[in-house]
Amino acid sequence: MKRTSWSSGLSVTADGVGVISHAGAIAPRLLADRVGLTVELSKAMTRRRFIPIHDRGRVLIDLAVMLADGGESISDIGVLRHQSEALGPVASAPTVWRTLDEITAGKRKKIQVARARTRRHVWSRLPGGVPASKCAGRDLESTVVLDVDATIVVTHSEKENAAPTYKRTFGYHPIGVWCDNTEEFLAASLRPGNAGSNTAADHIDVLGQAIAQIPAAHRRDLLIRSDGAGASHDLLDWITEQNRIRGRRVEYSVGFSITAPLRRAIAICPEAAWGPALNPSGDIRDGMRVIVRRERPHPGAQLSMFEEIDGWRYQAFVTNTATGQLQFLEARHRAHARVEDRIRHAKDTGLGRLPSREFALNQAWLVAVMLAADLVAWTRMLACTGDAAVLALCEPKALRYRFLHVAARLTRSGRRRKVKIPETWPWATAIVAVFNTIAAIPKPA
DSSP: OOOOOTTTTOOOOSOOOSEESSGGGHHHHHHHHHTTHHHHHHHHTOBTTBOOSSOHHHHHHHHHHHHHTTOOSGGGGHHHHTTHHHHOOOOOHHHHHHHHHTOOHHHHHHHHHHHHHHHHHHHHHOTTSSOOOEETTEEOTTOEEEEEEEOOEEOSSOOTTOEEOTTSOEEEOOEEEEETTTOOEEEEEOOBTTOOTTOHHHHHHHHHHHHHHSOGGGOSEEEEEEOGGGOOHHHHHHHHHHTTSTTOEEEEEEEEOOOHHHHHHHHHOOGGGOOOEEOTTSSEETTOOSSEEEEOOOTTOOOOHHHHHHSOEEEEEEEOOOSSOHHHHHHHHHGGGGHHHHHHHHIIIIITOOOOSSHHHHHHHHHHHHHHHHHHHHIIIIISOGGGGGGTTOOHHHHIIIIITOOEEEEEETTEEEEEOOTTSTTHHHHHHHHHHHHTOOOOO
């Protein structure tokens, strides 16, 4: 066997100059400036008779970039502080703490307005317009799909308002809304761990915030999807009321539990009444039924006593969509499962680890998580096109490995600085294309 000697003569020193790590993280920071988010946040965080050394809008953007870059605690802002040659002054961890402490309930509302204004500009710049939501091999055209769902965030210490959860863990039970078309994290509410899954008031509040985030021109055709937690008369009545707004159509697709009356209806339903459903590619999927769907359970699945009678597993949903193929409506509802990926991505980008014992600071941290999700989504949609399309579908871990964490050399010539990505890096061409596209974005008027 031939002996390897790759490490011969290898040594490591700490005297390198002109080299920056996490060079790709410059892109979402630059994007925030180009689309006007930094300026809007600065306005939202302004305080009378207070001129901070570090602009609070810039601090929030740097915190969001740190989360998108994989940071898990406020001290991780040091990764950006060490790139001062490229980024300029970056706030310290104590300044970030103070900034979060300044985000009161009133400031959160102003930040929501700032995000909505910026989103309107971003959506107006999207190549080809707002992406269509897809299911069963078809798309929903101009319909904007809002997926609402809650999740458990486990805490391992005593935090304010943390409580036992229905999953027998301890922590928080935030609820959020994601746009299926763009993967943006539109709105969220941090709740105690013992908050109810089926609380209509919480669903209505967060959905109202999410609709306000959608540019007015795109609120004319909305679809709201939820699992069984959204099955309440109050929520469906609220959604129905939205249709009274002139020029707006709001449909819903909401799962619900198999109740006794429904079990009786299933029991007397003749076999000939069951029809095939569609799989994600649009082909017929055997053994399924729209509105009430039945399927053979996967190995190890737990069935209810009713389901054990015939061996089928049943699921049901309700919708106010009056037209369309029934099987397609069932496939459309099933696509709500994509929200689980959005939740997982949010937990990979700060939601999974709340930093403070104080509930208000953790609410402010959740605002930064949504900002980070916005920056990642906008970078994908606006800049990961053409030569950079290979980066568009990357999940957070892959995006960091291929793009955000790339090292580079920083050179100076006169008053200009140049970031040089290693030419041997497999995604170097795509990264350069991202930067060039962002640099070409005109700032809002």
